[in-house]
Amino acid sequence: MKNKIFIMMLVVIIGALAACGTKDDSASNSGSSTDTIEGKTVLKVGTSADYAPFEYVDAAKGEEIIGFDIDLIKLVGEKIGVEMQVQDMDFNSLVPALQAGKVDVVISGMTPNSEREKVVDFSDKYNETEQVIIVKKDSGIKKEADLAGKKVGVQTASIQENLGNEIAKKIDVTVEGRTRIPEIIQDMMSKRLDAGILEGGVAKGYLKTNDQLVAFPVEEQPEDFKAIAVPKGSDLKDKMNKALKELAEEGKIQELEEKWLEKVE
Template identity: 85%
Template sequence: MKNKFFMLMLVLVIGVLAACGTKEDKANNASSNADKGTEEKQVLKVGTSSDYAPFEYVDVAKGEEIIGFDIDLIKLVGEKLGVEMQVQDIDFNSLVPALQAGKVDVVISGMSPNEEREKVVDFSNKYNQTEQVIVVKKDSGIKKEADLAGKKIGVQTASIQENLGNKIAKDVDATVEGRTRIPEIIQDMMSKRLDAGIVESGVAKGYLKTNDELEAFPVKEQPEDFKAIAVQKGSDLKDKINKALKELEDEGKIKELEEKWLKVQ
């Protein structure tokens, strides 16, 4: 009886251990598969400021999705990198701090590299060149920079246009006022809280096309201004993005996006 009892207990113990082993193997396999799934579906968080048509904006008549040249471009870059690009809307002057804090992995928002930004983040090669213009109301009497004397010039805070506006204001004795988003500049011009606004030509074209009360003229001394994609300082994403941009340029994809978004019909 003792031997039979001992053999019965041994069988039960072996059965329990085998079951535990099977569960552990399943758990390990599930974990392994989850890891593989994560690798296959890696997500990069992209910061942008959706007030910069035609580069990034929301067409409220069609929905809430952020669209534009930059959005299409970063998605193509994502395809080259084999990752999903998850776009987040952030005020322009908060984009670089968000990148520094690791809240986003990439910033694409019509952003131009400058000395201050390059101290804290890295930039890709340029993907678009542009010029700056001064937008005014047609009845403003402002036809050249000298006419801005004593006037209020609107610029987007923390932008290249802010630096340019400060230089022009010093030369002609004008005042510069910052706004968080480009539409605020246009709205305040229409309501005469601002006399002029400095924006890039591609953005200005959109407003001139839809508002026949506005006109624009080029800034006299054009700063070197090109757009680039920002990543965290020292990130290996910089080289990967540069490679993707080069491939997209060689394939004519960037030219196609320029035709789609930037060409005025």
């Protein structure tokens, strides 16, 4: 009789332990990346702070990352009720960081493309721009055809790199990648590069501060617009889109464009 009671109690205990284990496993497995992000009051924002006027550091004023994108993502944060903490990293590390959960959001003048869209989701567009070729005034380069036999710098993993490769199919030009935009300008000034492909708004900043530089538009302009990247399947996409729509309707995005952005003349 005692043995039967002992066995029955043992079965009950084992069953209870198994149920607890199942419950714990279920709880740990049910939370998706979306659920985790929804529970946060602070979101980590990845950017590459070498892309003035969108995201950069003005060393004369301090170490804070500033720019159009930074102001915009903070306004988005206010709309969705979270604090945005911005951190700097290399541009080609942004999407992998988002995939790995090291950041929750990416805003960095990023253009959606088929490769990126396979692994992350993008918000609606918030800005459109043109692409330009920037050169030294004494280079003799005034149009794309003049790039034949030259070295052109582009930021690695950017739309400008893709654009440079397309130009190279038509013209005998060598396309060289750089991690940061300032490296392209520095290498042009030291004659390690003959030209660079930049976004118009970014080029404008360098033209203002360096009278040795000029720029002209790329002949075949690709569709180039910027969007915010979020984890694949995250409902942050809908939240970002709602916030961007409201900011546009309120005229806030236009205010930021007037504050930060100008086209190359």
